[in-house]
Amino acid sequence: MSVGAVLDVLAAACLLVGAGFALVAAVGVVRLPDLLSRMHAATKPQVIGLAFVVTGLALSLRDPSVLGFLALVVLLQMATSVISSHMVGRASFRAGQVRDDLLVVDELSESTQDWEGGRGAP
Amino acid sequence: MSPQVRVRADGSVRPVRYRAVQPFAIFWLTLVWLALWGAVTPMLVVSGVLVAVLACLAFPLPPVKLESRVRPWPLLILALRFALDVVRASLEVSAVVLRRRPVRNAVVAVDLRSSSDFVMTGVAAMLSLVPGSIVVEARRSTHTLYLHVLDVPDAEAVERFRREALAVEDRFLAAFEPLPAPPAGADRDPRTESAR
Numbered sequence: 042m043s044v045g046a047v048l049d050v051l052a053a054a055c056l057l058v059g060a061g062f063a064l065v066a067a068v069g070v071v072r073l074p075d076l077l078s079r080m081h082a083a084t085k086p087q088v089i090g091l092a093f094v095v096t097g098l099a100l101s102l103r104d105p106s107v108l109g110f111l112a113l114v115v116l117l118q119m120a121t122s123v124i125s126s127h128m129v130g131r132a133s134f135r136a137g138q139v140r141d142d143l144l145v146v147d148e149l150s151e152s153t154q155d156w157e158g159g160r161g162a163p
Numbered sequence: 164m165s166p167q168v169r170v171r172a173d174g175s176v177r178p179v180r181y182r183a184v185q186p187f188a189i190f191w192l193t194l195v196w197l198a199l200w201g202a203v204t205p206m207l208v209v210s211g212v213l214v215a216v217l218a219c220l221a222f223p224l225p226p227v228k229l230e231s232r233v234r235p236w237p238l239l240i241l242a243l244r245f246a247l248d249v250v251r252a253s254l255e256v257s258a259v260v261l262r263r264r265p266v267r268n269a270v271v272a273v274d275l276r277s278s279s280d281f282v283m284t285g286v287a288a289m290l291s292l293v294p295g296s297i298v299v300e301a302r303r304s305t306h307t308l309y310l311h312v313l314d315v316p317d318a319e320a321v322e323r324f325r326r327e328a329l330a331v332e333d334r335f336l337a338a339f340e341p342l343p344a345p346p347a348g349a350d351r352d353p354r355t356e357s358a359r
Contacts (some may be wrong), residue, residue, distance in 0.1 A: 062253065085256055121293055144270060147270045
């Protein structure tokens with residue numbers, strides 16, 4: 042088997058695994074009970090799924106000029122998914138869209154009473 | 164960032180003016196530009212620097228106070244452990260999604276030991292990227308992160324997560340070793356002082 046064929050098989054495997062993670066993320070968004078749990082499923086397995094897909098692409102394209110571009114895709118996805126999940130989670134918590142019955146402990150609500158102001162960056 | 168202010172000659176108080184064009188930002192934006200073009204030619208480098216300067220002038224940001232020394236070997240350990248954590252936790256979240264048992268969560272407060280904004284941002288970003296935890300609130304005054312953690316069956320698991328989060332901070336501090344704090348008053352921005 043030539044090197045090219047091995048790389049093609051590896052690329053196919055990476056693409057499949059990545060697609061699998063994206064599928065799990067989609068299933069999670071449907072199945073999990075509340076917004077914050079869904080954010081876990083929606084952001085994280087999808088990021089690693091994308092990383093796998095991009096790795097598969099790099100292996101199958103085998104073109105050095107696209108490597109920087111593909112690395113940038115993963116890097117920016119990681120940077121933005123952190124911020125978006127934080128903003129959505131923070132907004133939902135402040136809006137009271139949290140199912141208390143699913144929480145074992147809630148150390149944030151216990152401590153928010155003594156927050157001065159409550160808005161902005163404390 | 165808490166607002167840093169300067170006092171103008173006429174007595175009015177304004178936010179501190181930052182130097183918008185910072186060398187590291189220019190370098191990084193040029194790198195992004197070259198990665199997008201997928202080639203390195205003199206023309207692309209020149210145009211990249213030009214676009215980077217324009218972007219910095221259009222969207223000025225305060226400089227990041229790093230105040231730490233980067234150590235390569237702990238940084239490598241940090242990166243490898245992080246990659247491992249991401250893969251392991253991705254599988255765990257996938258398992259939680261696919262099993263039938265209902266999931267129990269927790270909101271955990273993690274008091275960071277370091278008092279640096281840079282460390283807090285870095286640790287928060289790393290904890291957020293590891294599946295199973297989301298930063299829902301970050302309190303800057305006490306350097307406390309509040310994380311929503313997926314699949315926490317009992318109080319013992321809460322403590323386990325807290326230990327893991329603090330271990331991430333320890334590795335981060337090992338990779339970005341904080342410099343000794345300057346004497347009081349020495350860290351003032353001279354431009355702020357001269358504006359008085």
